Amino acid sequence: MKPAAFEYFAPRTVEQAVDLLAQHGDQAKVLAGGQSLVPLMNMRLARPAVIVDINRVDGLEYIVAAPAVLRIGALTRQRAAERSRLVAERCPLLRDALRLVGHVQIRNRGTVAGSIAHADPAAELTAVLTALDGEVVARGPGGTRVIAASDLFVTYLTTSLDPREIITEVRFPALPPGTGWSWMEIARRHGDFALAGVGVVLALGGGVITEARIALTGVGPTPVRATSAERLLTGRAPSEGLWADAAEAVRAAVDPDGDIHASAEYRRHVAGVLVQRALCEALTRVREAA
Numbered sequence: 001m002k003p004a005a006f007e008y009f010a011p012r013t014v015e016q017a018v019d020l021l022a023q024h025g026d027q028a029k030v031l032a033g034g035q036s037l038v039p040l041m042n043m044r045l046a047r048p049a050v051i052v053d054i055n056r057v058d059g060l061e062y063i064v065a066a067p068a069v070l071r072i073g074a075l076t077r078q079r080a081a082e083r084s085r086l087v088a089e090r091c092p093l094l095r096d097a098l099r100l101v102g103h104v105q106i107r108n109r110g111t112v113a114g115s116i117a118h119a120d121p122a123a124e125l126t127a128v129l130t131a132l133d134g135e136v137v138a139r140g141p142g143g144t145r146v147i148a149a150s151d152l153f154v155t156y157l158t159t160s161l162d163p164r165e166i167i168t169e170v171r172f173p174a175l176p177p178g179t180g181w182s183w184m185e186i187a188r189r190h191g192d193f194a195l196a197g198v199g200v201v202l203a204l205g206g207g208v209i210t211e212a213r214i215a216l217t218g219v220g221p222t223p224v225r226a227t228s229a230e231r232l233l234t235g236r237a238p239s240e241g242l243w244a245d246a247a248e249a250v251r252a253a254v255d256p257d258g259d260i261h262a263s264a265e266y267r268r269h270v271a272g273v274l275v276q277r278a279l280c281e282a283l284t285r286v287r288e289a290a
């Protein structure tokens with residue numbers, strides 16, 4: 001299938017890209033890796049009149065470790081982040097989630113920022129950003145602003161970005177040493193979008209949980225932060241019974257859709273199972289680090 005006709009621009013700088021978006025407003029779409037936008041255009045589910053291809057913009061492909069945060073430039077491919085030593089050392093939750101994004105061929109082109117901007121309700125990276133309280137840096141005609149993950153995802157395929165803004169950087173807070181993590185998901189086949197997935201971060205001190213972070217994908221229109229389960233876990237000693245209670249809190253908090261791939265009830269059930277497994281794996285990692 002072929003896309004509807006469009007005008008194509010390949011700016012060389014972020015300023016030129018923003019100028020083009022300002023001129024064309026919601027008629028224009030940014031093209032990054034093209035792994036979501038191009039299929040949508042080919043199926044004519046998206047018909048942008050203008051494409052602003054940012055692939056020739058200099059200075060947007062980097063992974064930098066600032067003291068407490070990993071800064072990932074907008075043109076950094078998912079595969080580059082997956083194979084980065086900095087990501088493995090500072091944010092292994094992101095690396096593990098990246099390994100399950102589609103197939104290698106898709107990750108070779110798809111960008112970290114593009115996945116965040118696309119805001120697919122079953123995407124891995126949106127949930128990782130949500131679990132870690134990450135943020136994006138957006139540039140628009142009015143200048144630069146930083147948007148927290150909690151303010152970014154609005155609903156299916158929709159963010160709070162203005163159509164005239166581009167994401168220039170995604171920031172993932174680094175995991176402090178001794179922190180445990182786990183990414184778990186269920187998909188029908190390798191490379192498929194997850195039916196449900198969960199990212200967990202766990203820290204212990206004095207035999208009790210001092211920090212628990214849980215974010216899920218595939219169980220609602222946006223990534224879901226399981227705050228009730230996080231509260232339930234904090235201050236308690238880890239145990240199988242506690243994991244089961246956390247799983248029930250997650251099942252009560254999520255409101256998944258049913259579709260041809262899985263019923264809502266199945267997704268809710270699986271979300272709890274994944275949370276239990278992920279807490280178990282994260283705890284093992286805390287203990288190994290100690």
Ligand SMILES: Cc1cc2nc3c(=O)[nH]c(=O)nc-3n(C[C@H](O)[C@H](O)[C@H](O)COP(=O)(O)OP(=O)(O)OC[C@H]3O[C@@H](n4cnc5c(N)ncnc54)[C@H](O)[C@@H]3O)c2cc1C
Pocket residue numbers: 029030031032033034035036037038039074100101102103106109110111112113114115117118120122123124125161165166167168191192193194
């Ligand atoms: C077969 C297949 C399987 C896949 N499986 C998975 C999967 O399991 N999990 C998963 O998470 N994803 C999956 N994907 C999607 C893939 O991860 C995409 O790469 C990603 O969703 C979009 O990144 P991109 O760089 O390709 O963005 P593009 O396709 O270029 O753009 C996607 C959207 O984001 C906007 N955008 C992109 N970059 C920016 C920016 N810097 N600023 C503002 N807006 C921007 C575009 O305008 C567009 O609306 C799959 C894709 C395919 C084709």
